[in-house]
Amino acid sequence: MKADPADQRRLLDLAEVDAELARLAHRRRSLPEDAEHAQAETAVRSAKDKLVEVETSAGDLDRDIRRLERDVEAVRARTVRDQQLLAGAGIGAKQASDLQHELETLARRQGVLEDEQLEVMEQREAVGIDLDHARGDLARAEQTLADVGARRDSALADIAAAEAGRERARAEVVAQMGAADLLAAYEARRSQGKVGAGLLRERRCGACRLELDRTFIGQLRAAAADDVVPCEECGAILVRTAESGL
Structure with a gap:
């Protein structure tokens, strides 16, 4: 030839x-921001999973608290009713004895329920702190992901601009051939x-x-x-x- x-x-x-x-193409394929972005996405998924886990625990404890509140309220209502019956006129000795025994039982039951309620509320308070931490961790992970994404987009835009310039230069050389x-x-x-x-x-x-x-x-x-x-x-x-x- x-x-x-x-x-x-x-x-x-x-x-x-x-x-x-070729160097620009290699840079595009090996952007450090790509690896950072993948890590940031993993961190966000992990933070979301942790938040769901803590929210589930908080929801379970909230249901326990509501159940215990209902149980305590039911015991208190039964206690008031028995006290009213005991204080009423025309009550026999056996019925009075039975009511007194039931009131003692209700008092013990209320004490057990209130102790359990206090324990669960303390657990819920601790989980509330965990919940705040989990939400904060997720917010920080999402912010990191957004920051890395912005840096990656900026780097890709720079590469695209450089590639466009080089493609124009290439077209000019080819046109002269x-x-x-x-x-x-x-x-x-x-x-x-x-x-x-x-x-x-x-x-x-x-x-x-x-x-x-x-x-x-x-x-x-x-x-x-x-x-x-x-x-x-x-x-x-x-x-x-x-x-x-x-």
Whole structure:
């Protein structure tokens, strides 16, 4: 293949732009904010799970408290009724004895219920503190997630802007290329994830950085300026300039 030496030199500009685009793509794939965001999402899920757990405990204790309040109120109401019956006229000795015994039983029952109620209320108070902590932890985790998300979005926007600039620069270089075959050969290598072209300098290929043997260098010296010569090591198009030392 033959191509104008000027077009061959333009491949170096194209390769430089493509290298920058590759670096930007790598940066996009390996953003530290991505890992931070994943960690922050995990922290939010964990905080939500913990909050649900504590809320469930609080709800269970609240139901226990309401049940105990109803039980205590029922005992008190029964006590008032028995006291009224005991104080009433026309009550027999046996009935009075039975009522007195029931009042004693109700008093003991009320004491047990009130002790249990106090214990449960103390537990609920402790869980209330845990609930406040869990809500605070969730709020902080969600704020961290939002902050990391904002930083990630900003980093991605910077990368996108840089990529857009490099794509414009690439389009300008391609528009200046007159050798379609040369460009096609370069793009074919690039589509394979390989460096398409490299500057020959001090017997080294700018694409693979390997030193070329003397025989091949001799062939390069003998080649015409418009000959398109691939690197014998990596296959990239070797671009010869005044820096090549031929």
